[in-house]
Amino acid sequence: MDAGFLTILQDQLGDMAEATVRMLPQLAIGLFILVITWALAKGGRKIAHRFIGKTDIRPSLLTLIETVVTIFIWIIGLFATAAIILPGITPASILAGLGIGAVAIGFAFQDIFENFLAGVLIMIREKMRIGDVIECEGITGKVEKITLRETHIRKLSxxxxxxxxxxxxxxxxxxFTDDPGRRHEVVCGVAYDVDLDEAAEVIEEAVKTCDKVDTSRGIDIFATEFNSSSVDYRIRWWSGSKPRDMHESRDQVIRAVKRALDDAGIEIPFPYVTHTFKEPVPLESK
Structure with a gap:
């Protein structure tokens, strides 16, 4: 019984070794085709970048085209390699196998394929370019890189x-940066005994002196609310769309408005807050 088992095992191992030796030329040709495929994929990516990179195409869409060219070349190379190494396999049988396996793979890697397809659609659509400042789900920052699976956003910090x-x-x-210009605003209050028309004129002239403000697009000074200790104006102006443009222009506007109101003798009131202090309790009574 043991001798017969060993004989069968030796025969099978001999057959496997003989089949492997017979397949060595096919394996060598398949390996050579894979090397050629790798070189063609790399060269095809460079050629696509050279020709398409000269156009005004978006960087994210250029990346998508390069990736599609690379995948297409690799698919052809793998099909050719499989047909040489395994002559019994036809392109139709490979496609049929891929169709059956795609269902199982789709369930197993649902999130990966979802992000992949979303990446393709993001690269195709015109909005949200690399370099834009965006906000989504509480994440604010500059789009630094878009890949087929994920997007890198560098936060403002x-x-x-x-x-x-x-x-x-x-x-x-x-x-935020879809358009070069963006409207910003700040609220400023004046005392109730102030002439509101005069205050609005003083504020407008102060805003016009700020070089970070685009005066050609207009400046809005609206009285918006009777507050507890002031009448509030909403000051709106146009400046750059980047976050730093907002901070710089707001800084200039606040400084200029405060200086102008002080020079005109117009009070900027603040709520009067009363504080109640308790007398200290003697230690003896604790």
Missing amino acids: NEVTIVPNSILFKNPVEI
């Missing part, structure tokens, strides 16, 4: 947040 593309595709995204 310089940390990088890696966001799955499905989040950016399924949720509202606010793009």
Whole structure:
């Protein structure tokens, strides 16, 4: 019994070794085709970048085209390699196998494929370019890199947040830098005994002196509310759309308005807060 088992095992191992030796030429040709495929994929990516990179195409869309070219070349190379190494396999049988396996793979890697398809659609659509400042789901920062699976967003405090593309595709995204100009605003209050027309004129002239303000697009001074100790104006102006443009222009406007109101003798009141202090309790009574 043991001798027969060993004989069968030796025969099978001999057959496997013989089949492997017979397949060595096919394996060598398949390996050579894989090397050629790798070289063609690398060269095809460079050629696509050279020709398409000269156009005004968006960087994210250029990345998508390069990736599609690379995947297409690799698919052809793998099909050719499989046909040489395993002659019994036809392209039809490979496609049929891929169709059956795609269902199982789709369930197993649902999130990965969802992010992949979302990445493709993000790269195709015109909005949200690399360099834009965006806000989505509480994440605010500059789009630094868009890949087929994820997007790198550098926050304003310089940390990088890696966001799955499905989040950016399924949720509202606010793009701050879609247009070079953006309207900013600040609230300023004046005392009740002040002439409101005069105060509005003083504020407007002060805002016009700020070089960070785009005066060609107009300045709005609206009296908006009777507050507890003041009449509030909403001051609106146009400046750059980047976060730093907002901070710089707001800084200039606040300084200029405060200086102008002080020079005109117009009071900027603040709420009067009363504080109640308790007398200290003697130690003896504790």
